Amino acid sequence: MPSKPAGTLYRGREGMWSWVAHRITGVGIFFFLLVHVLDTALVRVSPEAYNEVIGTYKNPIVGLMEVGLVGAILFHAFNGIRLILVDFWAKGPRNQRKLMIGVGVVWVVLFVPFVARHLTHVFGG
Amino acid sequence: MDVKVKILRYNPEVVDEAEWKTYAVTLQPTDRVLDALHKIKWEQDGTLTFRRSCAHGVCGSDAMRINGRNRLACKTLIKDLNPEKEITVEPIKGLPVLKDLVVDMEPFFDAYRSVMPFLVTSGHEPTRERIQSQADRDRFDDTTKCILCAACTTSCPVFWSDGQYFGPQAIVGAHRFIFDSRDEGTEQRLEILNDKEGVWRCRTTFNCTDACPRGIEVTKAIQEVKRALIFRRV
Numbered sequence: 046m047p048s049k050p051a052g053t054l055y056r057g058r059e060g061m062w063s064w065v066a067h068r069i070t071g072v073g074i075f076f077f078l079l080v081h082v083l084d085t086a087l088v089r090v091s092p093e094a095y096n097e098v099i100g101t102y103k104n105p106i107v108g109l110m111e112v113g114l115v116g117a118i119l120f121h122a123f124n125g126i127r128l129i130l131v132d133f134w135a136k137g138p139r140n141q142r143k144l145m146i147g148v149g150v151v152w153v154v155l156f157v158p159f160v161a162r163h164l165t166h167v168f169g170g
Numbered sequence: 171m172d173v174k175v176k177i178l179r180y181n182p183e184v185v186d187e188a189e190w191k192t193y194a195v196t197l198q199p200t201d202r203v204l205d206a207l208h209k210i211k212w213e214q215d216g217t218l219t220f221r222r223s224c225a226h227g228v229c230g231s232d233a234m235r236i237n238g239r240n241r242l243a244c245k246t247l248i249k250d251l252n253p254e255k256e257i258t259v260e261p262i263k264g265l266p267v268l269k270d271l272v273v274d275m276e277p278f279f280d281a282y283r284s285v286m287p288f289l290v291t292s293g294h295e296p297t298r299e300r301i302q303s304q305a306d307r308d309r310f311d312d313t314t315k316c317i318l319c320a321a322c323t324t325s326c327p328v329f330w331s332d333g334q335y336f337g338p339q340a341i342v343g344a345h346r347f348i349f350d351s352r353d354e355g356t357e358q359r360l361e362i363l364n365d366k367e368g369v370w371r372c373r374t375t376f377n378c379t380d381a382c383p384r385g386i387e388v389t390k391a392i393q394e395v396k397r398a399l400i401f402r403r404v
């Protein structure tokens with residue numbers, strides 16, 4: 046075996062890249078949920094501690110992270126539906142590319158208005 | 171036309187590491203990548219090692235990664251590859267490289283053998299042929315076309331990171347008998363593929379479907395086996 050894989054990256058199509066994106070967004074959402082469960086659990090410690098921690102989230106950097114979070118969740122959710130259809134709907138595999146386009150369209154339709162509204166909140170005060 | 175072909179060379183008897191070598195060859199646009207490899211081997215460097223037998227897309231010997239995707243060298247025309255740029259040729263991924271473009275196919279064939287790719291029946295052999303309706307025959311028509319080239323299995327990201335996974339081809343091989351009305355080994359094959367290294371490893375990246383030189387809808391075949399397992403109905 047070559048000691049270093051000197052080969053190129055496999056040039057997969059949307060199927061492979063959506064799988065990569067599904068993994069990345071999945072791991073990202075997992076870490077968000079971890080933090081989210083922890084900070085929400087602070088209420089049990091003391092409401093003041095909770096308020097203090099949640100207060101630190103009110104800044105533009107976290108605001109931008111929220112944009113990323115919503116983008117990731119939207120993709121993960123709708124691509125998840127696509128994957129279920131690919132596995133369970135008899136015509137799914139043959140239509141996977143169309144389903145992928147559907148995921149993209151729904152993602153844009155929901156994400157763009159969200160970003161517009163969210164950012165006016167974050168930066169507009 | 172003058173074409174540059176960049177090949178990932180590896181000779182374990184000389185160096186430890188694979189390295190890229192570029193060759194300039196004059197070809198017709200309608201030549202195939204296999205013709206380019208022949209020209210290089212015959213006219214420039216006789217040590218270049220690759221497999222091929224039929225040279226016409228029937229035997230499945232010459233699957234390799236051409237411009238980053240698994241293809242048969244004998245079915246890939248130069249003009250379809252954007253020949254203004256260098257054409258890259260590497261061995262298929264996930265199987266041990268023996269030399270240059272030749273990989274050890276044994277793990278791949280082992281997976282194929284383990285799904286019992288032969289007709290299983292019980293009772294006396296009939297004196298006449300085993301009758302099957304056209305509709306029944308059509309159910310597995312697609313998966314009879316497989317030529318065991320390994321393009322699908324070695325295009326699968328799951329197989330690259332987990333060599334234990336049966337891989338798309340073994341599932342195609344099993345599908346061909348699972349959905350054959352004359353066969354009686356369905357239960358056993360489904361049990362084999364219900365393994366944690368079986369169909370459930372499939373992440374539907376569709377790399378296999380894209381790679382198959384026979385145009386088999388590999389992911390669809392895998393999905394049909396998954397559904398047969400879930401609903402216990404073939």
Ligand code: SF4
Nearest residue numbers: 316317319320322382
């Ligand atoms: S299913 Fe297609 S890609 Fe896979 S081994 Fe058979 S012919 Fe080759």
Ligand code: FES
Nearest residue numbers: 225227229230244
């Ligand atoms: S050499 Fe036989 S399939 Fe290409």
